Amino acid sequence: MLCSFDKIVRISQKGDGLFKIEKISMSGKEILPIIEGGKGIAVSNGVTAGNWAKFGGIGTFSGVNADYQDENGKTVIPSYTGKTRLERHMEMIKFAIKGGISQAKIAHDIAGHNNGRVHMNVLWEMGGTGEILDGILSKAKNLIHGVTCGAGLPYKIGEIAAKYGVFYHPIVSSVRAFQALYKRSFHKVKELLGSVVYEDPWLAGGHNGISKAESPDIPEEPYSRVKKLRKVMRDFGLDHIPITMAGGVWWLNEWKDWINNLEIGKLAFQFGSRSLLTKESPISNAWKRLLVHLKPGDVALNKFSPTGFYSSAVNNNFISELETGSKRQVKFSSLEERDLDAEFVINDRGSKVYLSSNDMEQAKKWIGDGYKVALKTPDNTLAFVTEQRSKEISRDRGQCIGCLSACRFSGWAQNLQNNILDILPDPRSFCIQKTLQAVAHGGSVENNLVFAGHKSFRFSEDPFYLNEFIPTIKQLVERILTGF
Numbered sequence: 001m002l003c004s005f006d007k008i009v010r011i012s013q014k015g016d017g018l019f020k021i022e023k024i025s026m027s028g029k030e031i032l033p034i035i036e037g038g039k040g041i042a043v044s045n046g047v048t049a050g051n052w053a054k055f056g057g058i059g060t061f062s063g064v065n066a067d068y069q070d071e072n073g074k075t076v077i078p079s080y081t082g083k084t085r086l087e088r089h090m091e092m093i094k095f096a097i098k099g100g101i102s103q104a105k106i107a108h109d110i111a112g113h114n115n116g117r118v119h120m121n122v123l124w125e126m127g128g129t130g131e132i133l134d135g136i137l138s139k140a141k142n143l144i145h146g147v148t149c150g151a152g153l154p155y156k157i158g159e160i161a162a163k164y165g166v167f168y169h170p171i172v173s174s175v176r177a178f179q180a181l182y183k184r185s186f187h188k189v190k191e192l193l194g195s196v197v198y199e200d201p202w203l204a205g206g207h208n209g210i211s212k213a214e215s216p217d218i219p220e221e222p223y224s225r226v227k228k229l230r231k232v233m234r235d236f237g238l239d240h241i242p243i244t245m246a247g248g249v250w251w252l253n254e255w256k257d258w259i260n261n262l263e264i265g266k267l268a269f270q271f272g273s274r275s276l277l278t279k280e281s282p283i284s285n286a287w288k289r290l291l292v293h294l295k296p297g298d299v300a301l302n303k304f305s306p307t308g309f310y311s312s313a314v315n316n317n318f319i320s321e322l323e324t325g326s327k328r329q330v331k332f333s334s335l336e337e338r339d340l341d342a343e344f345v346i347n348d349r350g351s352k353v354y355l356s357s358n359d360m361e362q363a364k365k366w367i368g369d370g371y372k373v374a375l376k377t378p379d380n381t382l383a384f385v386t387e388q389r390s391k392e393i394s395r396d397r398g399q400c401i402g403c404l405s406a407c408r409f410s411g412w413a414q415n416l417q418n419n420i421l422d423i424l425p426d427p428r429s430f431c432i433q434k435t436l437q438a439v440a441h442g443g444s445v446e447n448n449l450v451f452a453g454h455k456s457f458r459f460s461e462d463p464f465y466l467n468e469f470i471p472t473i474k475q476l477v478e479r480i481l482t483g484f
């Protein structure tokens with residue numbers, strides 16, 4: 001059988017023989033070194049994770065506001081009735097726990113006992129992370145072998161993992177981030193560090209960890225960054241801990257120079273975008289079809305996420321509206337200044353501010369074109385939007401469930417007084433909860449945020465997907481193991 005753990009995968013190497021991809025020990029078991037990247041909301045789930053584990057790798061379900069199955073096996077998408085934002089936030093935590101436990105059970109049932117491993121993915125910067133992890137792991141720690149956690153610096157993830165005896169797998173995009181995490185807290189829970197996931201911030205789908213010192217336009221090669229990461233890990237006595245390479249991984253044949261390379265050491269590979277396109281994947285047929293036809297340049301980095309992080313998504317209508325919207329803004333001052341001396345009354349009845357005379361002309365033109373509502377941004381600019389968009393912004397903020405620890409769009413802040421961020425909410429951003437829930441449950445792939453990795457165009461070039469072929473997870477795992 002293909003996925004027995006004794007299997008050693010052979011890939012031809014430059015025509016001069018064969019080399020091996022060997023099974024690797026991770027989260028307490030010998031597994032194939034191939035991992036399903038966790039994808040929220042409700043994109044990688046119990047079914048996909050269970051199947052990746054069943055066929056010998058690691059499956060990762062998303063523990064971010066996951067759907068749950070009711071007693072009749074029906075999938076339920078959480079909905080919220082709380083009157084205040086805080087009440088809805090508390091409801092959200094309860095549902096997230098229920099959803100995470102539900103997906104863990106599904107994954108466990110599918111995977112069976114003797115196969116690969118099941119991981120759960122969470123975002124450190126989601127709202128209520130600690131409570132959600134506690135809630136899920138206290139009930140399902142025997143079903144979950146590891147927790148992967150990125151988006152921010154998850155200082156406490158080791159401590160939480162230790163409480164339940166599960167492995168933790170921090171996701172980092174730089175050596176500096178890992179050093180900081182290790183020195184501050186991970187060194188205390190060395191024994192449960194399952195792997196370090198290096199996620200290439202210029203290639204991976206979803207949120208990207210490009211730091212202030214780095215440029216979104218100047219990608220750095222992953223090899224030297226991962227080599228440095230391994231050196232630092234060696235210095236910390238972590239030579240035996242695998243590094244998982246994530247971002248842009250397609251054919252393992254292209255990673256020959258990394259495999260069995262002492263500079264890199266123990267290695268596994270994570271597949272985010274590639275694992276979206278399987279029969280078991282719960283995304284809509286429209287999303288699957290979109291993936292198969294992507295071309296180079298159709299996926300790009302943007303900075304609109306309410307988390308404040310960069311993210312990588314398909315350049316669709318949703319992104320282009322954010323892009324054009326962000327161009328429709330002008331600088332203002334509350335006091336008259338030398339170059340800002342044209343008086344402008346916000347929305348004809350609000351406060352007086354001052355614009356430059358050129359911007360005043362521009363503002364009048366936008367108003368004439370239907371972008372009648374001026375909204376203040378945290379950068380001392382006025383953004384001009386239609387009345388419809390203005391109502392949508394108010395409605396989305398009014399339905400906020402506090403899904404992030406801090407949200408630039410609504411101004412929600414979990415840990416600040418009155419749960420309010422100390423800067424103005426930003427109308428140039430959006431409610432990520434709303435759009436990711438929508439697209440995960442069959443919503444438009446044009447008018448919602450569609451995260452994807454930068455190499456997703458390879459679906460259209462890879463003969464495996466010819467004639468819109470969509471493999472099962474078993475077929476995908478088998479294919480990956482051929483090296484292609």
Ligand SMILES: Cc1cc2nc3c(=O)[nH]c(=O)nc-3n(C[C@H](O)[C@H](O)[C@H](O)COP(=O)(O)O)c2cc1C
Pocket residue numbers: 036037038039040041043062064121122123149150151171199203204205206207246247248249270271272273274450451452453454455
């Ligand atoms: C649709 C989508 C959603 C994602 N959501 C998450 C997430 O919730 N948490 C996370 O840590 N990574 C998330 N990722 C990143 C993947 O887990 C993975 O690391 C990344 O996609 C790897 O790059 P690749 O797409 O080039 O394979 C997401 C990626 C995609 C494409």
Ligand code: SF4
Pocket residue numbers: 306396397399400401402403404406407408409410412430431432433434
């Ligand atoms: S407004 Fe922000 S915090 Fe509130 S639900 Fe939407 S994304 Fe989450």
